[in-house]
Amino acid sequence: MTIVYEKSKGLTDTPFHYCPGCTHGVIHKLVAESLVELGVLEDTIGVAPVGCSVLAYNYFNCDMQEAAHGRAPAVATGIKRVHPDKVVFAYQGDGDLASIGTAEVVHAAHRGEKITTIFVNNAIYGMTGGQMAPTTLVGQKTTTSPMGRDEALSGKPIRMAELLATIDGAKFVERVSVDTPANIRKAKKAIKKAFECQLKGEGFAIVEVLSTCPTNWGLTPVNALEWLRDNMIPYYPLGNFRDFEEGK
Amino acid sequence: MEEKVIMAGFGGQGIMAIGKLLAYAGMLEEKQVTWMPSYGPEMRGGTANCAVVVSDDSVGSPLISKDGTAAIAMNLPSMIKFEKELVPGGKLIVNKSLIDVKPTRSDLDVYYVSANELALELGNGKVANMVMLGAYIELTKVVEVESILKAFLKVFGENKTDLIPLNKEALAKGAEAVKKLQEV
Amino acid sequence: MAKVLMKGNEAVGAAAIKAGCKYFFGYPITPSSEIPEYMSKALPEAGGVFLQAESEVAAINMVYGAGGAGARCMTASSSPGISLKQEGITYAAGAEVPCVIVNMMRGGPGLGSIQPGQADYYQSTRGGGNGDYRTLCYAPASIQEIVDYVILAFDKADYYRNPVLIAADGMIGQMMEAVEFKESAHTDLPPKDWATVGTGGKRKPNIINSVYLEAETLQAHNKNLENKFKMMEEKEVLYEAFGLEDAEVVLVAYGTTSRIVKTAIKQAEKKGIKVGMVRPITIWPFPYDVFKTIGSSAKGVLAVEMSQGQIMDDVKIAVEGRQPVYFNGTQGGMVPTPASILADIEKIAGGTK
Numbered sequence: 001m002t003i004v005y006e007k008s009k010g011l012t013d014t015p016f017h018y019c020p021g022c023t024h025g026v027i028h029k030l031v032a033e034s035l036v037e038l039g040v041l042e043d044t045i046g047v048a049p050v051g052c053s054v055l056a057y058n059y060f061n062c063d064m065q066e067a068a069h070g071r072a073p074a075v076a077t078g079i080k081r082v083h084p085d086k087v088v089f090a091y092q093g094d095g096d097l098a099s100i101g102t103a104e105v106v107h108a109a110h111r112g113e114k115i116t117t118i119f120v121n122n123a124i125y126g127m128t129g130g131q132m133a134p135t136t137l138v139g140q141k142t143t144t145s146p147m148g149r150d151e152a153l154s155g156k157p158i159r160m161a162e163l164l165a166t167i168d169g170a171k172f173v174e175r176v177s178v179d180t181p182a183n184i185r186k187a188k189k190a191i192k193k194a195f196e197c198q199l200k201g202e203g204f205a206i207v208e209v210l211s212t213c214p215t216n217w218g219l220t221p222v223n224a225l226e227w228l229r230d231n232m233i234p235y236y237p238l239g240n241f242r243d244f245e246e247g248k
Numbered sequence: 249m250e251e252k253v254i255m256a257g258f259g260g261q262g263i264m265a266i267g268k269l270l271a272y273a274g275m276l277e278e279k280q281v282t283w284m285p286s287y288g289p290e291m292r293g294g295t296a297n298c299a300v301v302v303s304d305d306s307v308g309s310p311l312i313s314k315d316g317t318a319a320i321a322m323n324l325p326s327m328i329k330f331e332k333e334l335v336p337g338g339k340l341i342v343n344k345s346l347i348d349v350k351p352t353r354s355d356l357d358v359y360y361v362s363a364n365e366l367a368l369e370l371g372n373g374k375v376a377n378m379v380m381l382g383a384y385i386e387l388t389k390v391v392e393v394e395s396i397l398k399a400f401l402k403v404f405g406e407n408k409t410d411l412i413p414l415n416k417e418a419l420a421k422g423a424e425a426v427k428k429l430q431e432v
Numbered sequence: 433m434a435k436v437l438m439k440g441n442e443a444v445g446a447a448a449i450k451a452g453c454k455y456f457f458g459y460p461i462t463p464s465s466e467i468p469e470y471m472s473k474a475l476p477e478a479g480g481v482f483l484q485a486e487s488e489v490a491a492i493n494m495v496y497g498a499g500g501a502g503a504r505c506m507t508a509s510s511s512p513g514i515s516l517k518q519e520g521i522t523y524a525a526g527a528e529v530p531c532v533i534v535n536m537m538r539g540g541p542g543l544g545s546i547q548p549g550q551a552d553y554y555q556s557t558r559g560g561g562n563g564d565y566r567t568l569c570y571a572p573a574s575i576q577e578i579v580d581y582v583i584l585a586f587d588k589a590d591y592y593r594n595p596v597l598i599a600a601d602g603m604i605g606q607m608m609e610a611v612e613f614k615e616s617a618h619t620d621l622p623p624k625d626w627a628t629v630g631t632g633g634k635r636k637p638n639i640i641n642s643v644y645l646e647a648e649t650l651q652a653h654n655k656n657l658e659n660k661f662k663m664m665e666e667k668e669v670l671y672e673a674f675g676l677e678d679a680e681v682v683l684v685a686y687g688t689t690s691r692i693v694k695t696a697i698k699q700a701e702k703k704g705i706k707v708g709m710v711r712p713i714t715i716w717p718f719p720y721d722v723f724k725t726i727g728s729s730a731k732g733v734l735a736v737e738m739s740q741g742q743i744m745d746d747v748k749i750a751v752e753g754r755q756p757v758y759f760n761g762t763q764g765g766m767v768p769t770p771a772s773i774l775a776d777i778e779k780i781a782g783g784t785k
Contacts, residue, residue: 012637042633045501057639063628065500065640068523071493074485078497078505079628081455081481086630104493107486268608272437275610283437283608308695310607310688313769402437 008032010041014058021214021221023178024052024120028059030184031091031118034192035062038199044087045079047072049101051093052126070101073108076115087198089116095125098134098160105164105206112169112203116194119160122211123232130216134158137231142216157235161208165241171203173242177210177233179225190240202244210236249279249304251390252312254330255380256297257322257343262377265403266320267298269381272399273391274302282310295325302390318388320380322363327351341383341426343376359383359426366421375418382422393419435612441466441508441605443575444534444598445474447582448506450613453532454480455505457494459487459513462546463602464536467508488513492520492533499529500640502627504586508534510602511552512543514560521595522561525657526642528626530589532582533567534598536605539738539765547765548602550687553742556599557716564654566661568668569597569716571686575609577713580616587619588668592660593626599715601738603688603767664717671719672711677727679708680781682755684735684747686712689768693736696773705781715743723750732780734758736768758785 010032018024035041041062048056050069057064067075072090080088097105097119108115124142125131131144135157139148149157165173172194176187190207197205210232212224219227242248253270257263264285271283285298299312314332318339321327324347331340336355345364361383363376385393396419397412404411438446444467448456456471468484475482485491491507498505509517514535524531537552539545556569568588570581578600585596628638644650676682681700685693690711697707708726712719726733733755737743741759751757760776762768779785 041631043630045628045630047497054643055645057637057641061637063630063638065497065628066527066643067496068493068519071489071496071520074490074493075497075500077483077490078455078457078494078499079501080497081483081494082498082501082503082505083629103486104490107490110486268437271608275435275437281437281608281610284603285606306694307609307691308698309692309767309770310603310609311692311767313767314771 008036010036010061011059012061016059017055018052019215021212021224022052023122023211026178026184027118027120027187027209027211028056030188030191031089032060033188034195035087037192038195040087040195040199043085044089045083047076047079047088047090049090049092049096051096053091053093053120054127056091070096070099071104072096072101073104073113073115073117077108077111077113080113080115084114087116087195089118089195091118092120093126094119094121094123094133094135098158106167109164109167109170109204109206112171114198114201114203115205116198117204117206118191119206119208120211121160121208121236122213123157124213124216126213126216137235159236161206161241164206169204170206170242171244172197172205174240175208175210175236175238177228177238179210179212179228183238197244200244208236210238249390251302251318251388252316253300253318253320253384254297254312254316254333255300255320256295256326256330259296261296261322262374263296263322264298266377266381267300268403269396269399270300270302270391272402273395276395276398277391279304280307282307284310297326297330318384320384321347322377322380323347324349331356339387341380341387343380345376359387359429361422361425363422366425367418370414370417370421372414375415378415378418379422379425382419383426384422385419386423386426435610437608438575438611439466439606439608440575440578440600441536442470443579443611444508444582444605445470446613447579448532448586449474449478449480451504451583451586453504453506453586454478455498455503456480456482456507457485457491457498457505458507458509459485459491461510461513463538463548463605464508464510464534466605467534488516489519492517495531496520496524496527496529499524499531500527500628502624502629504590506532506534508536510536510538511540511549514552514555518555518561521567522559522563522565523642524595525561525565525567526563527640528593529595529640530593531595532585532589532598533595534582534600536600536602538602539763545765546602548688548738548767549763549765550601550689550737551739551742551763552599553715553737553739556597557718557746565657566664566716567595567597568592568664569599569714570670571599571712571715572604573687573690573711575604575607575611578604579611579613581713583616587621590621590624591619592664594660601687601689668714669717669719670713671722672713673709673719673722675706675708676710676722676725678706679727679730680706681777682708682710682726682730682733683773683777684710684712684733684743685737686715686743689736689738692768692770693773696770696777699770699774700777703778705777707777718746718750720746720750726755730755731783732756732758732785734760734776734780736760736773738762738767
């Protein structure tokens with residue numbers, strides 16, 4: 001019998017708790033595969049956030065620390081400074097990274113901290129039940145913006161990839177999406193390169209992954225993917241903002 | 249024996265330094281010592297002071313509050329502020345070069361030392377602090393001058409031996425100045 | 433090693449390095465800024481890493497990461513900064529991450545003052561952050577003690593896998609005294625086989641974590657923590673006490689305040705008053721039991737603290753109503769004077785208080 005597909009060894013056998021149609025699972029897989037393909041899984045320490053992926057430490061098959069809300073880049077900094085020869089990554093959502101932990105990620109990037117950050121942006125607070133995120137689109141209804149996000153009240157959504165790309169210490173910044181197989185392949189490539197950035201000692205690397213939240217968006221998984229394409233990608237353009245190899 | 253001395257002046261007069269020298273010298277003589285600086289914005293505002301306690305027994309409070317046995321006032325604000333903190337009969341050493349008024353209290357032993365002029369006589373105005381320290385040690389005999397010189401190298405670095413003769417002379421100038429006052 | 437004259441804050445740094453601390457994460461604040469200043473020079477020389485964090489919050493979370501990765505690490509701050517660190521401290525307690533946190537206490541609440549204070553007693557002894565936890569807390573009264581207890585704190589943190597606090601008032605940080613770095617007794621500590629250092633392909637992943645979403649699981653975790661805290665209460669109480677059996681008045685004070693109290697006691701003794709003293713060295717666990725040895729001649733117990741009287745809760749628990757209790761306190765950076773303490777002693781001894 002020929003094996004045509006195998007679950008990544010970078011993931012444990014613990015079943016995901018994620019909602020049906022949520023793209024966290026896909027993103028976990030891409031991170032796990034990248035670590036295995038680079039041959040560094042056994043030398044990796046990951047940091048889980050507070051948010052939907054709070055239990056990520058149960059899923060990645062490597063040493064993990066669970067951080068306080070928003071502090072994953074600080075925790076990862078502590079780990080990396082103790083073990084500069086190991087691979088350290090932080091996995092964070094939009095509330096974690098772009099709201100309560102903005103200072104931590106900006107300064108980790110600013111220091112050129114040699115860590116890799118996976119930033120999952122689904123434009124909503126999933127775990128707490130669908131409240132407005134810093135990345136919620138203008139007009140998007142959430143449980144704390146029942147009439148839709150009001151720009152006058154809350155401002156426009158924050159574009160973290162663009163913001164972080166202005167920082168010299170950030171050596172790899174890319175925004176990807178996991179809405180189609182083609183985009184998933186691109187996402188994988190970016191994630192892998194974000195780890196290579198660390199392995200080469202270049203500096204801070206981050207991949208912003210546009211993701212869906214069918215449950216809190218009130219859409220079917222397929223419609224959620226369409227909504228992402230139609231609404232998120234126009235505001236959050238995909239592409240690379242900084243690449244250590246291309247000197248940009 | 250317990251000496252509780254306040255040293256005060258403005259920033260740059262080497263106040264903290266003579267305090268450290270006294271504390272270090274006391275330690276070298278196996279006495280119990282504390283050195284407590286003023287800190288914070290006060291420090292940045294230009295005035296500097298420290299409290300040094302040298303004692304045969306373990307030191308209680310490192311602060312001096314109405315129980316100072318001596319004070320070295322390098323400038324006028326210091327004299328005004330700290331004469332209040334001395335016990336009756338406490339020694340107040342006043343830098344006559346910069347202070348042209350007398351303390352308000354009449355129950356203190358006051359010594360006027362022209363520290364800046366005496367330092368300039370040695371060719372270096374910076375050692376006015378050492379002149380005052382020399383005067384204080386002469387009056388109290390709290391530590392040996394030799395211990396101060398040993399402490400000097402500990403506090404400022406073993407490579408500062410070339411500065412020893414000047415500082416030794418400055419200590420002697422101060423001692424001489426108060427000896428003269430006592431003779432009068 | 434010969435005695436050296438050192439400032440408290442610098443002595444803290446030297447002691448930590450002596451204890452094998454290799455990582456320091458901090459943010460400057462008066463009156464503890466000389467700790468990061470000292471570490472920024474001394475730690476690289478000792479083969480370690482000093483990192484000035486972007487905030488107090490980031491600093492303690494870096495400590496969490498480094499401690500969870502198996503390193504001896506430390507942060508230090510003063511009162512408002514320690515408030516900000518409470519998040520990381522409760523996470524470290526929950527995830528059983530060993531670390532040492534030094535608080536050079538100043539006046540509060542809020543920004544308060546930069547002058548010495550002891551009003552972080554509740555915060556230091558009752559956990560400080562959310563949830564059921566305690567932290568061993570040493571309250572040194574001299575530079576020698578802060579050196580000795582910083583060194584001990586690293587061993588205790590590793591032994592119990594719990595944060596350990598040093599709560600000193602700002603005066604201890606700023607003061608210089610003679611200090612000797614003694615060779616400390618070696619403590620046998622279990623290997624840190626729980627630390628996240630990479631599996632190396634040889635074991636299942638280690639996880640540093642304080643989340644237990646199932647109530648029963650969390651309660652079981654809480655019980656384990658509670659057992660540790662009980663063990664600390666049994667084994668880690670440290671105090672100095674004298675003259676309790678035949679005292680007319682018993683004084684209670686810690687830190688610099690205890691030294692001022694001792695000066696007042698000497699003065700009281702000259703006046704023929706018998707005064708005993710309890711000086712907690714650990715303010716948590718508190719030395720409750722020693723209060724039982726206070727003799728029947730005692731007319732009262734007087735606590736002195738640079739606060740509104742936070743220590744009184746523990747004094748009352750310890751005294752169990754056997755003697756009347758009194759408080760003499762200063763706030764805002766004011767420091768108690770021997771004269772005011774002596775006045776209280778005389779009143780209690782004379783039955784006029």
